[in-house]
Amino acid sequence: MDLFERLSPPPRILMGPGPITVYPRVLQAMGNQLIGQYDPVMTGYMNQTMALYREIFKTNNDATVLVDGTARAGIEAVLVSLIEPGDKVLVPVFGRFGHLLAEISERAGADVVTFEVEWGTVVTDAMLEKQIIRHKPKLLALVQGDTSTTMLQPLEGAGELCKKHGVLFYSDATASIVGNSFETDKWQLDAVSVGLQKCLGGPSGSAPVTLSEQAVERIRQRKHVEAGIRTDSHQAGQRSRIRSNYFDLGMILDYWGEERLNHHTEATSMLFAARECAQLNLQEGLDNVIDRHKRAGDALAAGLRALGLSLFGDLSHKMNNVVGVVIPSYVDGEAVRQAMLTQFNIEIGTSFGPLHGKIWRIGTMGYNARLDTVLLTLVALEALLVQSGGSIKQGAAYQAAVERYDVGE
Amino acid sequence: MDLFERLSPPPRILMGPGPITVYPRVLQAMGNQLIGQYDPVMTGYMNQTMALYREIFKTNNDATVLVDGTARAGIEAVLVSLIEPGDKVLVPVFGRFGHLLAEISERAGADVVTFEVEWGTVVTDAMLEKQIIRHKPKLLALVQGDTSTTMLQPLEGAGELCKKHGVLFYSDATASIVGNSFETDKWQLDAVSVGLQKCLGGPSGSAPVTLSEQAVERIRQRKHVEAGIRTDSHQAGQRSRIRSNYFDLGMILDYWGEERLNHHTEATSMLFAARECAQLNLQEGLDNVIDRHKRAGDALAAGLRALGLSLFGDLSHKMNNVVGVVIPSYVDGEAVRQAMLTQFNIEIGTSFGPLHGKIWRIGTMGYNARLDTVLLTLVALEALLVQSGGSIKQGAAYQAAVERYDVGE
Incomplete structure (x- = not known):
């Protein structure tokens, strides 16, 4: 351990349940x-x-x-x-x-x-x-x-x-x-x-x-x-x-x-x-900020569904800014999270208590409640799921997210 | 009150008991x-x-x-x-x-x-x-x-x-x-x-x-x-x-x-x-850091004495990094502190409890444990004390502080 290493955090895109970018x-x-x-x-x-x-x-x-x-x-x-x-x-x-x-x-x-x-x-x-x-x-x-x-x-x-x-x-x-x-x-x-x-x-x-x-x-x-x-x-x-x-x-x-x-x-x-x-x-306006969170969250959810993934919980009561994704049986959830971080510099979250190991949590919060961060997360996840043998319609997540985001406007 | 004022703190030199620059x-x-x-x-x-x-x-x-x-x-x-x-x-x-x-x-x-x-x-x-x-x-x-x-x-x-x-x-x-x-x-x-x-x-x-x-x-x-x-x-x-x-x-x-x-x-x-x-x-070395605090503190104390001021407490047990100065009877202590802040951008401290209104507290800590900050503080204080009618030997504080600082080397 080099105690005098210069501070130089990697450029992560924080798409977990917080803290965020x-x-x-x-x-x-x-x-x-x-x-x-x-x-x-x-x-x-x-x-x-x-x-x-x-x-x-x-x-x-x-x-x-x-x-x-x-x-x-x-x-x-x-x-x-x-x-x-x-x-x-x-x-x-x-x-x-x-x-x-x-x-x-x-x-x-x-x-x-x-x-x-x-x-x-x-x-x-x-x-x-x-x-x-x-x-x-x-x-x-x-x-x-x-x-x-x-x-x-x-x-x-x-x-x-x-x-x-x-x-x-x-x-x-x-x-x-x-x-x-x-x-x-x-x-x-x-x-x-x-x-x-x-x-x-x-x-x-x-x-x-x-x-x-x-x-x-x-x-x-x-x-x-x-x-x-x-x-x-x-x-x-x-x-x-x-x-x-x-x-x-x-x-x-x-x-x-x-x-x-x-x-x-x-x-x-x-x-x-x-x-x-x-x-x-x-300065952005609270209504605009909430709307941006809703559009980013909805676009992410639409993209995740297009990847064939199930979302967790009563979606009529979901927060705009975070979604639970049921980890599909054909992947190792922690291995995918690791690869997201190390290969794409994107962090997504794990879970606590009864949900531990069962869902990932993906957030779209604050500065990262944007379409580009949603799209990057989706295409990175698509690549890793396909690599694990997932049968996914190529490009569907991208398209679903873009369409859903635009509807919000 | 302009809630959207851009953050722009003035360039204070913080010479109080903390927080410091x-x-x-x-x-x-x-x-x-x-x-x-x-x-x-x-x-x-x-x-x-x-x-x-x-x-x-x-x-x-x-x-x-x-x-x-x-x-x-x-x-x-x-x-x-x-x-x-x-x-x-x-x-x-x-x-x-x-x-x-x-x-x-x-x-x-x-x-x-x-x-x-x-x-x-x-x-x-x-x-x-x-x-x-x-x-x-x-x-x-x-x-x-x-x-x-x-x-x-x-x-x-x-x-x-x-x-x-x-x-x-x-x-x-x-x-x-x-x-x-x-x-x-x-x-x-x-x-x-x-x-x-x-x-x-x-x-x-x-x-x-x-x-x-x-x-x-x-x-x-x-x-x-x-x-x-x-x-x-x-x-x-x-x-x-x-x-x-x-x-x-x-x-x-x-x-x-x-x-x-x-x-x-x-x-x-x-x-x-x-x-x-x-x-x-x-990286500076703990012994060097302590020595720097001691030299800055001693130089400040020597300069304050040369201004004709009394120092508070049992000086054989004083911290290196802060000194109590008995407010001389011919000045308004709070007015001097205000003038130090508004005219010179230098902050010095007031006191609590039984010492309230009786002493100023001046710190030389961390980044500000330096000869230049000590000298700026002394010459500013000299100007204000002279303005209040103090009888002070011109330049004595500067000289005492410089000499004391160099002895430390």
């Missing part, structure tokens, strides 16, 4: 030199970033900030800040990330109730209401897009039900945001967290989060200012202190707010990336 | 396009990064990884992973960051014992042993360099004491590493965490951590694999589950280890930055 403008943004954390230019960038993510999330929530960590850090920040030990939390599970919300909630001390539906399907409003009535949770934690199954969970009905029954409503929209519709305020969400490394088109390492007034009020009741920077004007909240310092969203809000109370040192390069991601997507 | 090579590293998290090139970079930080930390610990978050994330990962609720933790406090270790330990459920010495001094071995004997803690958590006071806590004696009394020994060396000596194995440390944004010369957002075999064993007893990726071969540990998922160092080790068990999605751009920081420092 980053928009060049985002890489350029990260190349900018740092400024201090309380520099007025920096606090100006922070305020812009809050405003930009309000538009990404479609919300008027003041409390819209970045958590410095990966998407999972955003999830944990929301859950540990909202959950007090003993609180009942309802987590519907339709894939791996439901399990994750449940386990993070458990570690935060929640009394977690889960119910699972078959991987490849989503949860209905009727199922949800039954469970809400039965368990009377304080919080519903529901994934929007679960890349492990490619499913997109409808949230609108869940928001209605939560309001009706007085339940706080949180969604992790990391895998789905800007590739599919998302409406924080219209769908009556109290908390949402995402990451940059899917359709937003940035690197992993920053987690935008938004909180409703009600969620903020709950967090404020658990306020605690650190010794060492605490003054007489700081009063502690009435309720139990949040179990994490790093993920205490009250403290994070005070750092992003007018008091600019010191907490962590903002990860400036990641903030530059997050800000640029939001600008890029809003 | 980043090495240009590190910015260039972050401009590289992503690759997938299980790409063999990526896992190769991860293995290199582990090996590079073993050299930075001066350790043979296998368990040397990055936590994806700021320095504070590294602190919390170590503490929440090592502390079981009810464990007694001893935290000597000689500045703000001792309070921070205490508060993070409390939130992790520890029974925390603190003892405080006057800000501007450090803790003696005799004080430490008395407290260890009295309280019999499981863990000693001790900051090495506390930027709030500029003090550098000696750790060698503490390591001896911990071994003698069977106490786990953790230090946060974020502010001091590579600007001052640090010896993980020689000083018998069980856990160390740092950040990039001080002398390592990178941006905030990645926290290198190293753990001794004994610390790893303790963490392994609390092992837990997530539902959704758990298989029959995964056995749960005997002891209480770690209270955080994101900061569960057992899971983070499994992600960095041979099994490559999925946890978070590695923050690739920050890993590129962390890797480049380590390469840069090791």
Whole structure:
């Protein structure tokens, strides 16, 4: 191992479930030199970033900030800040990330109730209401897009039900945001967290989060200012202190707010990336971005079918930006993935849990939600399937994808 | 507020207590396009990064990884992973960051014992042993360099004491590493965490951590694999589950280890930055880097004295890379800081807690541990002090700094 090897990553085309190839403008943004954390230019960038993510999330929530960590850090920040030990939390599970919300909630001390539906399907409003009535949770934690199954969970009905029954409503929209519709305020969400490394088109390492007034009020009741920077004007909240310092969203809000109370040192390069991601997507227009994801995803699906491959799950609920492909019996799934990577520089994904070894996952996200990347993936896959003895109509995948993409226009 | 303003940070010279101006090579590293998290090139970079930080930390610990978050994330990962609720933790406090270790330990459920010495001094071995004997803690958590006071806590004696009394020994060396000596194995440390944004010369957002075999064993007893990726071969540990998922160092080790068990999605751009920081420092040579910090720090101190300014604290225990300057009574400290920033593009720091408004903090760290940055800072400060009515011998600071810097050679 040469420790001093010069950094020179190969030019992969990342067509997996994420992370994906980053928009060049985002890489350029990260190349900018740092400024201090309380520099007025920096606090100006922070305020812009809050405003930009309000538009990404479609919300008027003041409390819209970045958590410095990966998407999972955003999830944990929301859950540990909202959950007090003993609180009942309802987590519907339709894939791996439901399990994750449940386990993070458990570690935060929640009394977690889960119910699972078959991987490849989503949860209905009727199922949800039954469970809400039965368990009377304080919080519903529901994934929007679960890349492990490619499913997109409808949230609108869940928001209605939560309001009706007085339940706080949180969604992790990391895998789905800007590739599919998302409406924080219209769908009556109290908390949402995402990451940059899917359709937003940035690197992993920053987690935008938004909180409703009600969620903020709950967090404020658990306020605690650190010794060492605490003054007489700081009063502690009435309720139990949040179990994490790093993920205490009250403290994070005070750092992003007018008091600019010191907490962590903002990860400036990641903030530059997050800000640029939001600008890029809003400048293209969210409707256009979602449409581009839909057209790329549909073209890919059409091409895969033309290769004679079956797609996984309830396609009426598939995310635009990722598809599960049943690995045909005549190939070694891992050997094909390896050849895609080493011979074509194209990365496609494997799977977790019950789907491990059964499906590939192919993503069309952010910068790579384009026709050319779809076509390259299809013709490369065609070559490898033919090589493995697949009987495939030559050129059909190309034609199907091009036709499907154009229909979208 | 123009949300679509093009990113264009002003060319600040960051001479505060951190974050500091980043090495240009590190910015260039972050401009590289992503690759997938299980790409063999990526896992190769991860293995290199582990090996590079073993050299930075001066350790043979296998368990040397990055936590994806700021320095504070590294602190919390170590503490929440090592502390079981009810464990007694001893935290000597000689500045703000001792309070921070205490508060993070409390939130992790520890029974925390603190003892405080006057800000501007450090803790003696005799004080430490008395407290260890009295309280019999499981863990000693001790900051090495506390930027709030500029003090550098000696750790060698503490390591001896911990071994003698069977106490786990953790230090946060974020502010001091590579600007001052640090010896993980020689000083018998069980856990160390740092950040990039001080002398390592990178941006905030990645926290290198190293753990001794004994610390790893303790963490392994609390092992837990997530539902959704758990298989029959995964056995749960005997002891209480770690209270955080994101900061569960057992899971983070499994992600960095041979099994490559999925946890978070590695923050690739920050890993590129962390890797480049380590390469840069090791290529210069750790002894040379520390010497450069010492010469720059000494030159700055000599120049400040020649400006008629008093330096804060017990200077025999000052970190090489930051100095506290008593704000002279004839100036408005904040007005001078503002003028340094707006007229000269030089940032110097303010203070926290009992020192707020009393001292400035000036850093010479990483890329900015150079004679030219020291001289620019001194002549700018001289101009502003003279403007405020200070009686200063013209050119004395320049001369004192140059002479002191050259002595170092």
